[in-house]
Amino acid sequence: MSGHPPPSALSIAADVRRGATTAGALIEETLAAIARVDPSINSFTDVTAARARTEARAVDARRAAGAPLPPLAGVPYAVKNLFDVAGLTTLAGAKVNADHPAAAADATLVARMRNAGAVLVGALNMDEFAYGFTTENSHYGVTRNPHDPTRIAGGSSGGTGAAVAARLVPLALGSDTNGSIRVPSSLCGVWGLKPTFGRLSRRGTFPFVASLDHVGPVAASLPDLAACYDALQGPDVDDDACAQRPVEPVSGAMQRGVADLRIARLSGYFDAHLTPPAAVAVDTVCAALGVTRSVDLGDAAAIGRAAAFVVTASEGGALHLPALRTRRADMEPLSRERFVAGAILPVAWYVKAQRARAWYRARMRTVFADADVLIAAATPCPATPVGAEWLELAGARVPLRPSLGLLTQPISCIGLPVVAAPVAQPGALPVGVQIIAAPWREDLCFRVAAALAAGGVAVAPLPAFHA
Amino acid sequence: MTTPTLTAEEIAAYVDAACAANGLVLPPDERERVIGHFTRTVAIATPLLALELPPDVEIAPVFRP
Numbered sequence: 001m002s003g004h005p006p007p008s009a010l011s012i013a014a015d016v017r018r019g020a021t022t023a024g025a026l027i028e029e030t031l032a033a034i035a036r037v038d039p040s041i042n043s044f045t046d047v048t049a050a051r052a053r054t055e056a057r058a059v060d061a062r063r064a065a066g067a068p069l070p071p072l073a074g075v076p077y078a079v080k081n082l083f084d085v086a087g088l089t090t091l092a093g094a095k096v097n098a099d100h101p102a103a104a105a106d107a108t109l110v111a112r113m114r115n116a117g118a119v120l121v122g123a124l125n126m127d128e129f130a131y132g133f134t135t136e137n138s139h140y141g142v143t144r145n146p147h148d149p150t151r152i153a154g155g156s157s158g159g160t161g162a163a164v165a166a167r168l169v170p171l172a173l174g175s176d177t178n179g180s181i182r183v184p185s186s187l188c189g190v191w192g193l194k195p196t197f198g199r200l201s202r203r204g205t206f207p208f209v210a211s212l213d214h215v216g217p218v219a220a221s222l223p224d225l226a227a228c229y230d231a232l233q234g235p236d237v238d239d240d241a242c243a244q245r246p247v248e249p250v251s252g253a254m255q256r257g258v259a260d261l262r263i264a265r266l267s268g269y270f271d272a273h274l275t276p277p278a279a280v281a282v283d284t285v286c287a288a289l290g291v292t293r294s295v296d297l298g299d300a301a302a303i304g305r306a307a308a309f310v311v312t313a314s315e316g317g318a319l320h321l322p323a324l325r326t327r328r329a330d331m332e333p334l335s336r337e338r339f340v341a342g343a344i345l346p347v348a349w350y351v352k353a354q355r356a357r358a359w360y361r362a363r364m365r366t367v368f369a370d371a372d373v374l375i376a377a378a379t380p381c382p383a384t385p386v387g388a389e390w391l392e393l394a395g396a397r398v399p400l401r402p403s404l405g406l407l408t409q410p411i412s413c414i415g416l417p418v419v420a421a422p423v424a425q426p427g428a429l430p431v432g433v434q435i436i437a438a439p440w441r442e443d444l445c446f447r448v449a450a451a452l453a454a455g456g457v458a459v460a461p462l463p464a465f466h467a
Numbered sequence: 468m469t470t471p472t473l474t475a476e477e478i479a480a481y482v483d484a485a486c487a488a489n490g491l492v493l494p495p496d497e498r499e500r501v502i503g504h505f506t507r508t509v510a511i512a513t514p515l516l517a518l519e520l521p522p523d524v525e526i527a528p529v530f531r532p
Binding site: 309324328340341345352354355358359 | 505511
């Protein structure tokens with residue numbers, strides 16, 4: 001398509017700042033690329049061309065006036081379509097939302113991206129109401145993997161992963177309740193951040209599971225991921241779930257190395273749910289980092305996954321009960337009966353799951369007394385064919401769609417920060433590896449990620465059409 | 468809490484009663500799929516429900532008035 005790698009967000013911002021290009025010109029190139037490439041992957045559900053041109057003009061006017069430019073000036077980005085975008089209906093992947101009024105204001109994180117100078121070019125496809133790991137959306141179409149369009153992009157932030165992997169945008173925002181940033185990052189071969197629960201504001205995002213919902217960025221390069229995360233941080237009095245913590249930037253921490261970090265591989269449950277390509281990815285990362293220690297969480301990992309599963313089903317089912325009563329025919333066939341099953345789970349199971357999260361969190365605190373960073377695969381396998389129902393895993397035939405979250409659910413269950421790092425063997429599809437730290441220590445995730453990026457172990461591969 | 472050992476008939480009866488209690492009227496094909504999902508949830512939840520917790524392990528409060 002282009003013959004050379006598309007520019008990173010930070011290089012775009014630098015070029016705009018020094019006048020080597022304009023935000024207006026960049027946005028026209030981006031809109032043209034979306035028109036040319038997206039029909040083959042279906043990552044966008046809306047292209048906000050008029051808004052993008054307005055925001056780009058504002059950036060260029062600011063430079064022309066001699067005003068200092070913010071860190072992401074002129075950088076095109078897009079958001080999963082559960083983020084409120086003023087003037088756009090917030091679909092959350094659902095047909096039943098399509099007749100809702102347009103959002104009156106931007107989500108907090110969209111506003112922060114605008115303040116950082118970034119230019120919104122559109123909204124991205126997802127599983128309906130974020131309840132899925134494949135973005136096989138019956139209403140808005142399947143989002144396809146840019147590395148192999150016969151395969152899924154992962155989900156539920158599938159449009160986010162695919163748009164970044166295809167280099168239509170260098171940055172995009174997604175959400176992650178049980179793995180919905182990390183799974184598409186893994187299958188599409190891009191960098192993803194699921195921050196600590198409560199780190200980033202969720203105000204103005206369509207909810208799924210209040211107890212577990214996170215939001216975060218996806219990027220084609222690690223410095224871009226860090227810069228975007230730094231621009232998004234900060235407390236938000238309009239979001240009860242957002243921690244009142246100051247901005248703790250990570251961009252400056254990435255060159256500190258990892259020599260002083262105690263890094264361990266999660267074994268047991270996490271090694272038991274790997275296909276060979278995912279095992280190779282974890283082996284490669286651990287070898288590069290010199291990891292010799294492993295940590296087996298015992299039954300806590302399966303209990304954590306079960307707790308996340310029950311909390312998700314219960315809260316998600318209860319949230320959508322009105323639509324399940326009256327508009328079930330308009331809801332996603334792949335998830336509507338799961339929502340029903342969740343809505344009727346016994347309350348005692350839900351309460352037990354929430355209490356188990358507290359127990360599991362206490363167990364993990366003891367693990368982090370002896371380790372700074374934990375390593376595990378992000379998905380059990382690389383991208384699977386669109387429509388696949390089953391996965392061969394550890395000698396058993398398991399249902400594919402829920403199994404894609406087997407390795408991410410036990411981590412988000414207790415809100416730990418994770419950077420998903422893309423690992424690609426030559427000629428093979430990428431698989432992501434989770435770099436996990438104690439709560440509020442995203443900086444450690446980024447330091448380990450930087451070591452992997454510097455060594456060429458974790459790199460977001462370019463799709464073949466860029467060759 | 469002990470681990471539930473539910474028969475297929477007990478699960479179907481529970482699904483029917485709980486759907487009725489929540490105002491959900493399901494055609495037979497959807498009912499069968501809900502029963503299938505509920506059955507899978509029981510299997511996944513089993514280690515969770517078998518976990519014995521002391522009474523002072525509480526749900527973490529997040530509501531900030």
